[in-house]
Amino acid sequence: MAAVKECQWSYDACAAAVRAVAREHNDDLSSCDRSHVGHWVGGVRPSAQTQRYLAEAISRRLGYVVHPTDLGFSTGGSLEPDLGGLDWWKHDPATDLLTVGRADLERRAFGLTALYSLAALAVPLDSWQEIAERGRRAQGGDVAVGRSEIAAVRDMLAVFGKADERFGGGHARLAVVQYLTSDVAGYLRGSFSSDADRRAMFSAAAEMTYLAGWKAFDSSLHGLAQRYYVQSLRLANEADDRALAGFTLRAMAHQAVDLGHGQEALELASSSLEWSKGRATPAATALFTILTARGHAATSDSARTSSAISAAETHLSNASPEDEPMWIRTSGFTETSLASQAGQALRDLGDLPGAERQLRRSIATRNAETYRRIHTLTLANLADVQCTQGRLSEAAENWNHAMDAMAGVKSGRAHSAVTNIRTRLSSLGPRLPTFAKRLDQRAADCLRTA
Known part of the structure; x- marks a missing residue:
């Protein structure tokens, strides 16, 4: 296989790269080794999903998008060639939104098999004006769209957004997609009485x-989330809403850092600040800035991490909640959320006492019922930090609180937090104290019934 040779990989290195991509999608390919790569090079076809992992691994190595078909694999009629490259900037966004949404609704496997692509993170910020002009020329459907339709979409946003914060991304995810592909996509193709x-x-x-996209991310459907994020960016660009585009770039940075791509996360967070400069409110700027702290921490830059945390706190202190956009108010970004992100940044730097202070501050100031999902995750993060410091009894108490809080929450991230409990406890060996054994059993039961 010429592409493997172009990567200048040994077979062992190629297998390791494929395993790394698979891990991002919660797929255990630990058995994949150099012998498998040798078979592929010799003409043996891996499974369809492994073909995608291999193509993404090669794409990351070479710096441009490689599809399974480029490697000589047949797609078997899959939509993946149309969706995998994310090179949709030449199309109008309403069409592409429909393509992704319908694939999500009609092909159950699509959300599970769509891969997260590093190549797709290089969004063409410098050419968005020309892209938006093409979109404006493409408008002109038969449906008349005005203020009442805009208000309807915003009312639905408020309903879906509140439910998401309380019950998690898995709750009503497809209902959001259904609304997007029916009512919203129809409005985008309509005729408007004014450009405003x-x-x-x-x-x-x-x-x-x-x-x-956020609901897919919270459901651990990372490739699918990325596709919605890209479309959100394009729609925000058509609206000339740079602050909202920055909000989505920030979400992409959050996803990247969670998946272990620190440099890419930093670049995306920095882009959110650059793209929204002069347009974003103080709280929005604080949110974008705290994600740069996560990126700096992931790249082991302690000085810039501290500076970014301080800058974010200063921006937030200048915010007036009533003047912030709805997406800031709905997401509940306040001192509480900033402290949670700061705590994770300090944890990634290895400053565990600092991380614990910030996470405790977040937990103490959060409305736990309204924001049940993030309260669950923050408790789990605090417990993890305490466990790392050797304080197992305190960690167990907070892990139990986290499982109490997640009752009724459908969230892939919450599920991963419970899986982490068992992983951390198993690393301590078989001679666990009784309270830890009870916690491990509770976590096992929670995972079994999820």
Whole structure:
């Protein structure tokens, strides 16, 4: 296989790269080794999903998108060639939103098999104006769209957004996608009485598409989440809503850092600040800035991490909640959320006492019932930090609180937090104290019934 040779990989290195991509998608390919790569090079076809892992691993190595078909594999009629490259900037966003949404609704396996692509993170910020102009020329459907339709979309956003924070991304995820592909996509193709109405509808559609992406991210469907995020960016660009585009770039940075791509996370967070400069409110700027702290921490830059945390706190202190956009108010970004992100940044740097202070601050100031999912995750993060410091009894108490809080929450991230409990406890060996054994059993039962 010429592409493997072009990567200048040994067979062992190729197998390791494929295993790394698989891990991002919660797929255990620990058995994949150099002998498998040798078989592939010799003409043996791996499974369809392994073909995608291999193509993504090669894409990351070479710096451009490689599809399974480029490696000589047949797609068997899959939509993946159309969706895998994310090179949709030449199409109008309403069409591409429909393509992704319908694949999500009609092909159950699509959300599970869509891969997270590092190549797709290089969004063409410098050419968005020309892309937006093409979109404006493409408008002109038969449906008349005005203020009442815009208000309807925003009302639905408020309902879906509140439910998401309380019950998790797995709750009503497909209902959001169904609404996007029916009502919202129809509005985007409609006719508008003014450019202001057109921008307002595209902005509302961008927020709804962001929510679809966030719900997929929270459900650990990372490739699918990325596809919705890219479409949200395009719609925000059509609306000339740079602050909202920054909000989505920040979400992409959050996803990247969670998946272990620190440098890419830093670049995305920095882009969110650059793209929204002069347009973002103080709280929005604080949110974008705290994600740069996560990126700096992931790249082991302690000085810039501390500076970014301080800058974010200063921006937030200048915010007036009533003047912030709805997407800031709905997501509940306040001192509480900033402290949670700061705690994770300090944890990644290895400053465990500092991380614990910030996470405790977040837990103490959060409305736990309204924001049940993030409260669950923050408790789990605090417990993990305490366990790392050797304080197992305190960690167990907070892990139990986290499982109490997650009752009724459908979230892949919460599920991963419970899996982590068992992983951490198993690393301590068989001679666990009784309270830890009870916790391990509770975590096992929780995973079994999830």
